[in-house]
Amino acid sequence: MAVTSRGLEGVVATDTRLGDVRGQEGRLIYCGYDIKELAGKVSFEEVIYLLWHNKLPNKLELAELNEQLAAERQLPDQVIDFVRTTPRTALPIDVLRTAVSMLGLHDPSLAGDESLEANRRRATSITAKMGVIIAYFHRARNGLDLPSVRKDLSEAGHFLYLLDGKEPSKKKTETLDLAYVLHAEHGMNASTFSARVTISTLTDIYSAITAAIGTLKGPLHGGANEGVIHMLQEIGTPDKVDAYIEQALVQKKKIMGIGHRIYKVLDPRAPILKERAVQLSSELGEPKWLEMSERIAALMKEKKGLHANVDFYSATFYYSLGVPTDLFTCIFAIARTAGWTAHVLEQLGDNRLYRPLSEYTGDPSGKKFVPIDQR
Secondary structure, X not given: XXXXXXXXXXXXXXXXXXXXXXOOOOEEEEOOEEHHHHOOOOOHHHHHHHHHHOOOOOHHHHHHHHHHHHHOOOOOHHHHHHHHHOOOOOOHHHHHHHHHHHHHHHOOOOOOOOOHHHHHXXXXXXXXXXXXXXXXXXXXXXXOOOOOOOOOOOHHHHHHHHHHOOOOOHHHHHHHHHHHHHHOOOOOXXXXXXXXXXXXXXXXHHHHHHHHHHHHOXXXXXXXXXXXXXXXXHHOOHHHHHHHHHHHHXXXXXXXXXXXXXXXXXXXXXHHHHHHHHHHHHHHOOOHHHXXXXXXXXXXXXXXXXXXXXXXXXXXXXXXXXXXXHHHHHHHHHHHHHHHHHHHHHHHHOOOOOOOOOOOOOXXXXXXOOOHHHO
16 A cells, blocks of 8 residues: 655655755755855845856856846736736736736747747746736736836846836845845745646646746745734734734644744744844834744744744735735745746756656445436
């Protein structure tokens, strides 16, 4: 009898050069680089290049990538029309998922050219358009104009420019860029696995990224950081944290942003975001969110031996940047597209269809058919 592993826990499904999540050590590796070696030292664009090419770019290579990304930012008119006319009550992550799927309809080379070069171009195009889709929908639902895309800003700076309709400060851009770097890749997480399973059928890259976005949406994956802010808002003030956590533990209620499926010690991304969140809270003069977060983290470590993960601090981080709460998961998607596309390209390089087994637990075989008038 086959051994069943619920949720495929502990099962090695493939090999990859891209990311290594070392849960027992609390380490995250991108192509051989510890995340602590990269965070605050490289740009998101450098990480994109690293994941796609297995090396950090030189100045010329980085300039070429920046130029390629900037050249692919313009959305097809039909996608812009969709973003303008979709219900304002729609979830931004749902709009993103549908818009990325629509992009596949406007790729003139999709039917017939599945070369590595063509898929690299598609990866560049999707990566460049993610932030535009999200920012445009946010502005459209608020009755605001849609600024023309620009070619002179970084991915983080361009998203903030489109979102706010004004030039972002250098500090704000660098802050969001750091978040992008920390979220770009994370091994065989649920959305990455979804992308690899999808592309392993030799479907197109748009379908694979659409599947990944749909997977990321879930509250047990990318939606967790939105849950953190909702929890903090529900608590209200720092003096109510202890009672809230005590009651939640009695009711066995999940505390969003605490604990991690893989990390058994501290998530290495969490302290990096926490440090930047402290700076943001100090600059913006609204430290209560961080104060509440710190108390929750301390209580959960004391009472349950669980650490805060990256979602826990990214919630305060994004909120302090002025990003609307329902866009948090979308920002995660912008960053993780670097990893998703890298995994898709890697899967295509040495493809084998994913086809796991399942353990049948239904009724014993041997049942006999009974006509409907005798049932």
